[in-house]
Amino acid sequence: MKFFVDTADVAAIRELNDLGMVDGVTTNPSLILKSGRDIAEVTREICEIVSGPVSAEVVASDAEGMIAEGRHLAKIADNIAVKVPLTWDGLRACKVLSGEGRMVNVTLCFSPAQAILAAKAGASFISPFIGRLDDINLDGMELIAQIREIYDNYDWTTEILAASIRSVNHITDAARIGADVITAPPAVIKAMASHVLTDKGLDQFNADWAKTGQKIV
Numbered sequence: 001m002k003f004f005v006d007t008a009d010v011a012a013i014r015e016l017n018d019l020g021m022v023d024g025v026t027t028n029p030s031l032i033l034k035s036g037r038d039i040a041e042v043t044r045e046i047c048e049i050v051s052g053p054v055s056a057e058v059v060a061s062d063a064e065g066m067i068a069e070g071r072h073l074a075k076i077a078d079n080i081a082v083k084v085p086l087t088w089d090g091l092r093a094c095k096v097l098s099g100e101g102r103m104v105n106v107t108l109c110f111s112p113a114q115a116i117l118a119a120k121a122g123a124s125f126i127s128p129f130i131g132r133l134d135d136i137n138l139d140g141m142e143l144i145a146q147i148r149e150i151y152d153n154y155d156w157t158t159e160i161l162a163a164s165i166r167s168v169n170h171i172t173d174a175a176r177i178g179a180d181v182i183t184a185p186p187a188v189i190k191a192m193a194s195h196v197l198t199d200k201g202l203d204q205f206n207a208d209w210a211k212t213g214q215k216i217v
Contacts, residue, residue, distance in 0.1 A: 001175050002052070004161065004183035008035035008042050012186040014049055024052035026105070026127075026163070026183040028083070029059060040076055047077035053124070055105045057083035058093070066093035074102050081105045081124060086114045091121045098122030105161065112146040119151065119158040125181065130174070131164035140164070141173050148178045168192050 002023035005013055008031040016022045025046050032039050039056070047054050056076065058069040070082035070093060081103035084090040094104045098121070105125040106118040110133060118126045128147060130140030147160050162174040165184035168191050174182050 001179065002159075002181040003189060004053075004055075004181055005189065006031070006163070006165070006183040006185050008032050008037070008046070009186065010035075010042065010045055010049065013046060016186060016189060017049055021189060022050055022052070024054060024081075024181070024183075025050050026055040026083070026161075028055075028057045028107075043073070043080070044076050047079050050079070052079060053081040053103055053105075054079055055081045055083040055107075055125075057107070061087075061089065063089040063092035063096075066090060067096050070097045070102065070104075071100075079103075083107050083127075086110075086118060091117055094118065094121040094123050098124065107163065109147075110143070112143065112150055115147040115158075115160075116150060119154075119156040123158045125159050125161040127161045127163040127183070129164035130162055130170055131166040133164075134166070140170075141177065144174055144179050145177045 003021055004024040004026050005016055005022050006026045008027045013022060013025060035042050043056050056073040058066045060066045060069050066084050066089060073082055074080045082097050083105040084093045085108050086106050094106055098104045103124040105127060106123040107127040109115055109126050109128045115126045128143045133140035133143060144162055159180035161181040161183060162179040163183050165171060165182055165188055171182050171184060
């Protein structure tokens with residue numbers, strides 16, 4: 001499974017990348033706003049840190065506008081994945097941009113039917129939103145499983161990018177189902193290393209070691 005980091009925080013990306021925990025990055029207008037930086041400037045810096053795909057999202061609502069913005073964003077770096085919404089205009093933009101050899105991440109997917117259309121339009125990635133489905137009492141993981149089954153039926157190469165990740169359980173469940181990629185905030189990825197029994201065990205080891213009065217170096 002690939003790990004994408006869902007942030008425009010360059011320091012957080014750099015920290016995780018140095019540990020080998022970053023295969024790509026996803027951004028959106030909200031994350032760009034949170035960074036307080038110019039979209040081209042911060043996206044270019046992220047692309048210099050990370051060798052994998054960096055999703056940069058269009059903001060136009062019509063296909064022609066999305067295509068123009070996508071082409072402009074793609075000039076920032078070779079590893080840009082143009083992010084378009086799963087609307088009819090977004091699918092039209094995906095078809096054109098993917099036909100030009102550009103990576104396209106189709107986002108805001110909430111149904112298997114939408115995922116089918118994205119694959120047919122040539123999407124590099126489909127981004128089903130797990131957490132937002134859970135928020136309205138639907139099963140986000142069931143959507144991942146349904147898309148996985150459909151894509152495997154036809155050997156479609158569009159990668160399932162599990163998005164709107166809220167917890168460590170979301171990540172492990174997506175991995176068990178077979179999502180190709182997860183994108184999560186840095187804090188959620190770092191939380192994967194935490195376990196109360198690990199902390200308890202370390203406390204016991206440290207207490208016992210102190211009683212020996214020894215030093216390793």
